[in-house]
Amino acid sequence: MSSLSGxxxxxxxxxxxxxxxxxxxxxxxxxxxxxxxxxxxxxxxxISKEPIMMKNLFWIQKNPYSHKENLQLNQEMEAVxxxxxNFKAKGGGALVENTTVGISRDVKTLKWFxxxxxxxxxxxxxxxVDATHSPETRAMSVEQLTDVLTNEILHGADGTTIKxxxxxxxGCSWPLTESEKKILQATAHAQAQLGCPVIIxxxxxxxxxxxxxxxLQEAGVDISKTVMSHIDRTILDKKELLEFAQLGCYLEYxxxxxxxxxxxxxxxIDMPDDNKRIRRVRxxxxxxxxxxxxxxxxxxxxxxLMKYGGHGYSxxxxxIVPKMLLRGITENALDKILxxxxxxxxxxx
Numbered sequence: 001m002s003s004l005s006g007x008x009x010x011x012x013x014x015x016x017x018x019x020x021x022x023x024x025x026x027x028x029x030x031x032x033x034x035x036x037x038x039x040x041x042x043x044x045x046x047i048s049k050e051p052i053m054m055k056n057l058f059w060i061q062k063n064p065y066s067h068k069e070n071l072q073l074n075q076e077m078e079a080v081x082x083x084x085x086n087f088k089a090k091g092g093g094a095l096v097e098n099t100t101v102g103i104s105r106d107v108k109t110l111k112w113f114x115x116x117x118x119x120x121x122x123x124x125x126x127x128x129v130d131a132t133h134s135p136e137t138r139a140m141s142v143e144q145l146t147d148v149l150t151n152e153i154l155h156g157a158d159g160t161t162i163k164x165x166x167x168x169x170x171g172c173s174w175p176l177t178e179s180e181k182k183i184l185q186a187t188a189h190a191q192a193q194l195g196c197p198v199i200i201x202x203x204x205x206x207x208x209x210x211x212x213x214x215x216l217q218e219a220g221v222d223i224s225k226t227v228m229s230h231i232d233r234t235i236l237d238k239k240e241l242l243e244f245a246q247l248g249c250y251l252e253y254x255x256x257x258x259x260x261x262x263x264x265x266x267x268x269i270d271m272p273d274d275n276k277r278i279r280r281v282r283x284x285x286x287x288x289x290x291x292x293x294x295x296x297x298x299x300x301x302x303x304x305l306m307k308y309g310g311h312g313y314s315x316x317x318x319x320i321v322p323k324m325l326l327r328g329i330t331e332n333a334l335d336k337i338l339x340x341x342x343x344x345x346x347x348x349x
Contacts, residue, residue, distance in 0.1 A: 022091020102132025174203025
């Protein structure tokens, strides 16, 4: 793939890696999340159907997946456009848009955002979790799935000529399903052919990332070009984290700005706050993994947009970076995490 080698593929075409700048490696700009609707207790059913208002905003913040309108991020094009302009004004350069098949990927809208704002946007190829797989997807062989992934990168996605620049986020459940396993194997095969970056959404269990890496390695993936997302809600034990770090993939802390008392998808998980995330990043830096860390917000619901009182896409640059500096993470380490690591990961081999 000589035409891709050494380049980053955005929705507007190939660019030099040096053009990226500060990069958020796991965001969504337009998507739907109906697949993860979590019915509220009967006493809150009325709230779940109301518009987002100041009087119900705290409830939505604490129960984000039980409010139907909150799951329709694709209704907020103008608010997202304004946020991207703000992100650029605060020193942001690029972001990876991780919406895949199953949660309403819209590459035409991503191209529009890139043209309107000047932010480099990299779109994701592939499929979300098993619950969103169509009968056609389930029926495909590993070889057929590999062809789908390579075509979305080489020729264009969703019937357009707009090309993806990364495989993922590839959705995985816990336990891993047969359909998800086939897609992981296809991901490894496509990655081996193209030399492209890969990003994974693991199931909500500490063993899930380990299992996924095994499947990918057995299928021939380049671990050095692979990102494991959502580490902050998945591997909470320090010893397990350092054990996983030794496997060589990128460790992505991508839920900055999320503060949940009750994590609806897995009540056994006590979701860390941003201070705990910063301490984990500091631990990994101190342990010598600063070239394996990535950061993002994974905005995928309306309530996290600034329009609705949320932190928005600029939170890491405006609030987290200054706090990290206060906590002893150096500017050099932060440049690695926000500029160099994304650049290395996103560049085709």
